Amino acid sequence: MDDPALTAAESAQLDAAVAALQRGECIGLPTETVYGLAADALNRDAVRRIFALKGRPADHPVIVHLPDAGSLTRYAREVPPAALVLAGKFWPGPLTLILKRHPKVPDEITGGQDTVGIRVPAHRLARALLQRFGRGLAAPSANRFGRISPTTAAHVRSEFGDQVPLVLDGGACQVGIESTIVDLSGGTPRVLRPGMISSAQIEAALADLGTPVIGSANAQIRAPGLLEKHYAPRTAMRLSSRAALAAPSAHRCVLALGTLPEGHIGLALPNEPVGYAKGLYAALRTLDESGASLIEVESPPDEDAWRAIHDRLKRAAAGSSQH
Incomplete structure (x- = not known):
């Protein structure tokens, strides 16, 4: 029905x-x-x-x-x-x-x-x-x-x-x-x-x-999304801490957590994992089409709730280097 x-x-x-x-x-x-x-x-x-x-x-x-x-x-x-x-x-x-x-x-x-x-x-x-x-x-x-x-x-x-x-x-x-x-x-x-x-x-x-769950280390199964380079923009992309973000530049855009640092060009996503995940790919697409020569992504917190997002960002950064 x-x-x-x-x-x-x-x-x-x-x-x-x-x-x-x-x-x-x-x-x-x-x-x-x-x-x-x-x-x-x-x-x-x-x-x-x-x-x-x-x-x-x-x-x-x-x-x-x-x-x-x-x-x-x-x-x-x-x-x-x-x-x-x-x-x-x-x-x-x-x-x-x-x-x-x-x-x-x-x-x-x-x-x-x-x-x-x-x-x-x-x-x-x-x-x-x-x-x-x-x-x-x-x-x-x-x-x-x-x-x-x-x-x-x-x-x-x-x-x-x-x-x-x-x-x-x-x-x-x-x-x-x-x-x-x-x-x-x-x-x-x-x-x-x-x-x-x-x-x-x-x-x-x-x-x-009574079943334990283990991680993917040494897994023999091929599965979607496990390649080192994936989810990638054509524009070069790197991960940085907020403190290590490069100086503002017209040739560089930033994907920030919570708020966009003063003077920088780019976008900010919510500083919590559910909202961040929901907006991540759309934000990367927008920044990829901006004409910038580099997308600098502020690294999310190193916490378990952010694990899937870290996984996507790491693979996206690795994949961006081949375009």
């Missing part, structure tokens, strides 16, 4: 999106994390189209988005107790589970691995589309590979233009950075990519199972 909050225009857009997906096309999909470039997860040609549009390496897996946890066994051949607990606690929401793949899941999705990443998004348009489509959608971020992730429909249109003619406009993403990824394909849960659902929250949810 459709969400009663859907407008007539949204319903018509969803019908058009379902038709496009059934034809094997790619569409722009809003989620609560970032916008995705979505296609039928079981249509090999459609998934290859995602990779071609993004310029994504074929061995770099993509996440399958499902309408609900009840669809898990259609894409995963093993669903351990920890997966059911985490799905019950955090789905729909910004959590991806790595599980043993079902035999029907194509290699194009998994990068040839025996595992598949799965999540149930929380965005109402994404959920409505998934319900109407009735199958899983492969949906990596809707940007060129390694570049800044999109958090508005306008970002997707700017990135791909007429190559992706249908972009569902769900407004600005509420989370703003990619999902936490937890590998459950081995014996012990492992956080591969930090997100706004923290390792401490994962461990607390699994406490009754």
Whole structure:
């Protein structure tokens, strides 16, 4: 049944999106994390189209988005107790589970691995589309590979233009950075990519199972967002403490915490992690288009609540050096 909050225009857009997906096309999909470039997860040609549009390496897996946890066994051949607990606690929401793949899941999705990443998004348009489509959608971020992730429909249109003619406009993403990824394909849960659902929250949810959670060191699973260089602007970018920010310059812009230092050109984001994450990619895109020769980012606090943001900023700074 459709969400009663859907407008007539949204319903018509969803019908058009379902038709496009059934034809094997790619569409722009809003989620609560970032916008995705979505296609039928079981249509090999459609998934290859995602990779071609993004310029994504074929061995770099993509996440399958499902309408609900009840669809898990259609894409995963093993669903351990920890997966059911985490799905019950955090789905729909910004959590991806790595599980043993079902035999029907194509290699194009998994990068040839025996595992598949799965999540149930929380965005109402994404959920409505998934319900109407009735199958899983492969949906990596809707940007060129390694570049800044999109958090508005306008970002997707700017990135791909007429190559992706249908972009569902769900407004600005509420989370703003990619999902936490937890590998459950081995014996012990492992956080591969930090997100706004923290390792401490994962461990607390699994406490009754007596299951420890470990970090990603020496992980053998390839998963989205783990390359050293990622989420990057074309403009050179570096991280600095507030005290170490260079002198104000017309050729340099700053992404600051809380308030923009006097005399500097740039933007400021909230000095708390939820608001900062929500605005991060849009701010980086704005500064990347400013014409500055350097984006200097004030380093956030060295605290666990900021771990996912540090991860994105570190990879973005490393990636900016190759443009």
